Every structure is written in structure tokens, then in C-alpha cells.
Amino acid sequence: MLLRGSHVFAEAAVRAGCRFYFGYPITPQNELTEYMANALASLPDGVFIQAESELAAINMVIGVSMAGKRAMTSSSSPGISLKQEGISFLSAMELPAVIINTMRGGPGLGNIAAAQGDYLQATRGGGHGDYRTIVLAPGSGQEMADFTRMAFEYADRYRIPVIILGDGMMSQMMEPVEFPDPIDPKSLPPKPWVLDGAKDRPSRIIKSLILDTSAMEEHNWKLFRKYEMIEKEISQVELFLTDDARLVVIAYGTASRITKGAIKRVREMGLKVGLMSPKTLWPFPKRFLLEMSRVVTDFLVFEMSTGQMLEDVKLSLEGRRRIHFYGRPGGIISTPDEIAKVINNIYFKEGLETEG
Amino acid sequence: MKKVFGKPKSLKDAVFHYCPGCGHSIIHRLVAEIIDELNIEEKVIGVPPAGCAVLAYDYFDIDIGESPHGRGAAVATGLKRALPDRIVFTYQGDGDIAAIGTAETIHAANRGENITVIFVNNGVYGMTGGQMAPTTIIGQISTTTPGGRNEKRDGAPIDLSEMLALTDGTVYIERTAVDTPKNIIRTKKAIKKAFRVQMAGLGFSLVEVLSPCPTNLKLSPVQANEWIGSTMTNYFPLKVIKDKVGKLGASPHLE
Numbered sequence: 001m002l003l004r005g006s007h008v009f010a011e012a013a014v015r016a017g018c019r020f021y022f023g024y025p026i027t028p029q030n031e032l033t034e035y036m037a038n039a040l041a042s043l044p045d046g047v048f049i050q051a052e053s054e055l056a057a058i059n060m061v062i063g064v065s066m067a068g069k070r071a072m073t074s075s076s077s078p079g080i081s082l083k084q085e086g087i088s089f090l091s092a093m094e095l096p097a098v099i100i101n102t103m104r105g106g107p108g109l110g111n112i113a114a115a116q117g118d119y120l121q122a123t124r125g126g127g128h129g130d131y132r133t134i135v136l137a138p139g140s141g142q143e144m145a146d147f148t149r150m151a152f153e154y155a156d157r158y159r160i161p162v163i164i165l166g167d168g169m170m171s172q173m174m175e176p177v178e179f180p181d182p183i184d185p186k187s188l189p190p191k192p193w194v195l196d197g198a199k200d201r202p203s204r205i206i207k208s209l210i211l212d213t214s215a216m217e218e219h220n221w222k223l224f225r226k227y228e229m230i231e232k233e234i235s236q237v238e239l240f241l242t243d244d245a246r247l248v249v250i251a252y253g254t255a256s257r258i259t260k261g262a263i264k265r266v267r268e269m270g271l272k273v274g275l276m277s278p279k280t281l282w283p284f285p286k287r288f289l290l291e292m293s294r295v296v297t298d299f300l301v302f303e304m305s306t307g308q309m310l311e312d313v314k315l316s317l318e319g320r321r322r323i324h325f326y327g328r329p330g331g332i333i334s335t336p337d338e339i340a341k342v343i344n345n346i347y348f349k350e351g352l353e354t355e356g
Numbered sequence: 357m358k359k360v361f362g363k364p365k366s367l368k369d370a371v372f373h374y375c376p377g378c379g380h381s382i383i384h385r386l387v388a389e390i391i392d393e394l395n396i397e398e399k400v401i402g403v404p405p406a407g408c409a410v411l412a413y414d415y416f417d418i419d420i421g422e423s424p425h426g427r428g429a430a431v432a433t434g435l436k437r438a439l440p441d442r443i444v445f446t447y448q449g450d451g452d453i454a455a456i457g458t459a460e461t462i463h464a465a466n467r468g469e470n471i472t473v474i475f476v477n478n479g480v481y482g483m484t485g486g487q488m489a490p491t492t493i494i495g496q497i498s499t500t501t502p503g504g505r506n507e508k509r510d511g512a513p514i515d516l517s518e519m520l521a522l523t524d525g526t527v528y529i530e531r532t533a534v535d536t537p538k539n540i541i542r543t544k545k546a547i548k549k550a551f552r553v554q555m556a557g558l559g560f561s562l563v564e565v566l567s568p569c570p571t572n573l574k575l576s577p578v579q580a581n582e583w584i585g586s587t588m589t590n591y592f593p594l595k596v597i598k599d600k601v602g603k604l605g606a607s608p609h610l611e
């Protein structure tokens with residue numbers, strides 16, 4: 001199927017058995033909301049509400065999730081800030097949910113061009129309290145479809161909100177996509193913790209208020225252990241031409257696509273350059289990076305921001321290797337030629353052509 | 357021996373933490389009695405707020421999903437849309453519903469969400485220690501209106517129930533109080549009717565209950581109840597604010 005990115009997210013969500021979508025208009029992701037409005041209206045069990053606010057939308061997701069059903073909301077940067085209250089509560093109450101952020105230039109209203117300035121917000125929790133959310137970063141139409149399916153699965157498996165980071169460029173991109181078979185929500189395994197009326201069982205409570213400090217500490221550590229397990233189980237990267245690489249570019253989403261173009265260009269000139277593209281931003285795929293740093297001396301972090309993922313790369317490598325950075329914030333989309341030049345400069349400045 | 361008075365099944369065997377003379381304990385009991393009487397304890401889901409009643413889950417022996425402050429109507433919307441054959445109610449205070457959660461409440465009402473809202477209006481922020489509420493009356497002293505609420509500076513008390521009545525989606529809205537035995541009985545009837553409106557699938561129902569908070573009014577429990585009758589009801593008169601039940605073809609006597 002040939003679909004634009006925002007429609008890919010929506011179609012994939014419906015096929016993942018998501019029958020509940022709540023959203024509030026914001027550019028550049030309205031096509032996603034509109035697709036869901038159509039798709040869910042044509043399903044007997046579909047529920048679409050255009051919410052009065054981002055806050056209302058995420059809280060409707062909370063309600064559906066408490067009832068054990070798959071629910072999604074989506075927005076773009078300023079709207080995602082508003083949803084952070086709900087994301088913190090989802091995390092505290094260990095409720096599954098999928099939230100798509102089509103990132104745009106910021107801070108503030110910023111602009112509606114593609115940017116990657118919400119990396120830290122997404123990967124550090126984003127709302128108040130001691131928590132993390134799974135953050136997935138698709139880099140192609142196919143990955144937008146696959147990762148949306150995966151997001152619902154992770155959300156249910158770990159009882160955690162999952163954020164998918166896209167951007168305005170990816171949501172407009174038309175690419176052929178193969179979708180997995182649709183899931184009938186009725187075929188999903190029942191969740192043993194849901195609220196559906198205390199019939200033939202003791203009553204249940206889903207809450208986040210834990211006044212007792214030791215109980216709260218225990219809950220925090222329980223969440224932490226879950227996060228540790230997730231780090232072990234799901235970190236994922238895509239490697240592109242890294243086998244013989246002396247310089248590895250680290251980039252995700254749209255930046256990784258641009259980088260691929262740049263690498264093809266510099267490879268033609270004989271430069272041994274590869275790409276490592278994190279597919280999970282949280283958990284950050286630290287061990288893949290460490291593994292690679294055993295043979296690679298130079299890394300270039302390229303982001304459409306002033307340097308946010310850069311922090312994770314630095315934290316992972318702990319000063320072991322040279323880390324270079326190139327960033328274009330504000331909605332500027334670099335060309336592959338521009339990145340090829342940056343690669344070229346670093347490559348020769350560090351004398352990588354003579355090494356090994 | 358015949359037992360003439362006991363604890364409703366839908367209440368746990370716990371002692372209320374509410375202050376002496378607090379209206380919450382009475383309203384909790386009424387809600388639990390109604391759940392028992394309507395036989396819905398196996399299909400009801402309650403959504404308590406942030407505020408004094410946040411600990412409602414310690415008392416109700418039914419499924420409970422806690423809402424972020426003010427978002428009860430949105431959480432309840434999600435629950436009810438996901439489980440249309442269950443009975444979903446929120447239990448919210450004045451700050452929760454008429455200040456931070458105004459938007460969620462008005463829009464859920466306007467959509468005609470088939471949920472029941474129990475709105476406890478005691479004219480003050482209880483749990484946080486007695487600050488001005490959206491429903492604090494003119495001249496009433498609170499920790500943030502030390503000289504009394506001043507209309508020019510603080511605005512006038514908001515009548516959310518009347519506002520909600522203007523939206524098409526609301527079916528039944530009544531304001532009652534728990535200051536006297538007679539009014540407590542009236543309150544029970546109203547809440548029961550509100551649940552029945554939902555059970556009949558008619559739409560949004562809300563009961564606003566004027567409730568004493570002696571602690572923050574700095575009055576004795578008896579004085580706090582008297583204050584409701586003598587003063588608070590001047591701003592918030594007890595009455596059926598809206599009742600479309602008959603018009604919708606259902607029996608107008610759902611109570």
C-alpha cells in the first residue's frame with residue numbers, strides 16, 4: 001500500500017486492534033487524527049472523540065486503558081507537553097497506552113517544520129516523577145507501520161506508555177508499506193488487572209496516590225526494575241554499512257534517512273563511514289554502541305536539534321571515544337550533501353583515511 | 357433479632373478518615389447504599405478525584421480508577437466508552453470540577469456522556485488546607501482570601517451546575533445538601549435518580565451536594581450545617597436545575 005506517513009501510523013494502530021482514539025487538532029499531524037476519525041467510524045466497535053484539549057484526550061486514554069482496551073492519542077510537540085500530566089499518571093498506574101508525537105520546531109509554538117527537539121522530553125519521562133516511557137523512532141514508512149504494532153505490544157507487555165517519535169517530514173512522506181495482518185481486539189488476551197466491575201472477584205483499585213513513603217519508595221523501585229528489564233530486552237538499532245567503518249554516524253528518524261544519502265556519497269569517494277540508527281531511544285541502545293566503540297574511534301552524532309541524543313551517546317561512551325556533533329534545529333532539513341561535507345571534514349581532520 | 361441498620365455491602369470495613377462532621381462520610385454512605393439497592397456493585401466503576409475524597413478507594417468496595425486532578429469526566433468518558441454496559445460515576449469536589457476540571461466537565465456534559473457525576477460542593481479546598489474554592493461565597497474567609505472573598509478581586513462564586521444545564525447533553529441536574537436529615541434523604545433520592553438516568557442510557561446526570569467542611573470553615577459541625585442552610589444556599593439554592601427525563605420518554609419518576 002502506498003500511504004503517507006501519518007496515515008501509516010493510523011492504519012497500523014487500527015490493525016493493532018486499537019479501537020479508541022482521542023485527539024485534538026494540531027499541525028503537522030491532523031491527517032493522522034482525520035484518518036482515525038474515518039477508520040473508527042466505519043468499525044462497529046470503534047470510538048473516536050475529538051477531545052476538547054490534549055489533557056482531555058490523554059485522560060480519555062487513561063479511562064480506556066483502565067478498562068483494558070488498546071487506546072491511542074497523538075499530537076505534535078506543544079500538544080505533547082500538555083499530555084505530560086497524563087503520561088506521568090499512566091506511568092505511575094502502569095497503564096498501557098500509545099502516544100505518537102509528530103515533532104515540530106520549538107520551544108513554544110515554534111513552527112510546523114520537522115524537528116527533533118523533543119528527544120529529552122520523551123526519553124527522560126517528560127512529566128513529573130521518577131519514570132521512563134518506551135520511545136520508538138521509526139525511520140521509514142515500513143518502520144512506522146511495524147513500530148506502531150510493536151508499540152501496542154510493548155505497552156501491554158510491560159504495562160507502560162509507549163511514545164513514537166516522528167516528525168512533519170515523515171508524516172508527509174509517501175512510501176509503499178506492507179501492513180501486518182489486522183488483530184481482532186476480541187482475540188487479545190484478557191488483562192488480569194482491569195476495571196470492569198467487581199463481578200465474581202474482589203474489587204480493584206487503579207491509583208497513583210501512595211501517601212506512605214516506604215510504599216512509594218517500593219513502587220518507585222518496582223518501576224525501576226521494570227525499566228531495567230525493558231533495557232535488557234528491547235533496545236534495538238539499525239546498522240548501515242558499519243562493518244568496515246572508521247567513522248560511525250549516529251542519527252534517528254529523518255536525520256538517519258538524510259545520513260544514509262550522505263554515506264552513499266562519501267562511500268563513493270572511498271570514505272569508510274557507516275550509520276548506527278537507534279530504533280529505541282529509550283531504552284537507549286547503549287550496549288550496541290559500546291560494542292561498536294571497541295573498533296570505531298570516531299562517532300558523529302547528527303540531530304535536528306542543538307544536541308539532545310548527544311547526551312546519551314556521551315553517557316554511553318564515557319569519554320572512551322571521540323564524539324563529534326552536527327545539529328540543525330528549528331525545522332531546518334539538512335541535505336545529504338551538507339552532511340556528506342560534515343563527514344568529510346571530520347574524516348580528514350581526524351586522519352581516519354590513514355588509520356588501520 | 358432483626359437487623360435494622362447495617363453497613364452497606366459496597367462499603368469496606370474501614371473507618372472514615374474524614375474530619376468529624378464532614379459531609380463526605382454521609383455522601384459516601386448514600387452512594388454505597390444506592391449501589392447496593394440498585395444491585396450494581398458488580399458493574400459499577402467509581403472515579404474519585406484529587407482532594408479530600410481521593411481516599412474514597414479505601415472505603416468503597418467496588419472497582420475504582422483514580423483520576424488526575426479535575427480530569428474525572430475525561431477518565432470516566434474513556435471508561436464508559438470502553439464499557440458501555442457498566443455504570444461509571446465520578447465523585448468530585450468543587451475545586452476539582454469547577455476550577456481545574458471545568459473544561460473536561462463541560463465538554464463531557466455537552467457530549468452527553470452517559471455518566472453520573474457526584475459534585476460535592478463545600479465552598480473551600482479541603483485537603484490543601486482551606487484555600488478559596490471556585491464556589492467560595494462572597495465575604496467568606498479562606499487562607500487565600502484572608503479578608504473574605506472579594507468579587508472585584510477574586511470573581512464571584514461560580515455556579516457550574518447552572519452552566520452545565522445550558523448544554524444539550526445534560527439530562528438531569530439537581531442541587532441538594534446534607535445539612536439536615538430531610539435534605540440527606542432528598543440527596544439520596546437525587547443520586548439514585550442520577551444513577552438510574554445512566555442505567556436507562558439517557559445521558560449525563562449530575563447531583564451537586566452542598567456539604568459541610570467544618571474544619572476549614574472553622575465552625576463546629578452543627579454550625580457548619582447551619583451555615584449551609586442560612587448562607588450557602590443563598591448562592592446555591594437547592595433545586596432541580598434540569599430534568600429532561602420525561603421529555604426523553606422515560607418515566608419521569610426514576611427515583
Ligand code: SF4
Nearest residue numbers: 374375378408482569
Ligand atoms: S477538610 Fe473538610 S472536606 Fe476535608 S475531610 Fe475535613 S471536613 Fe471533610
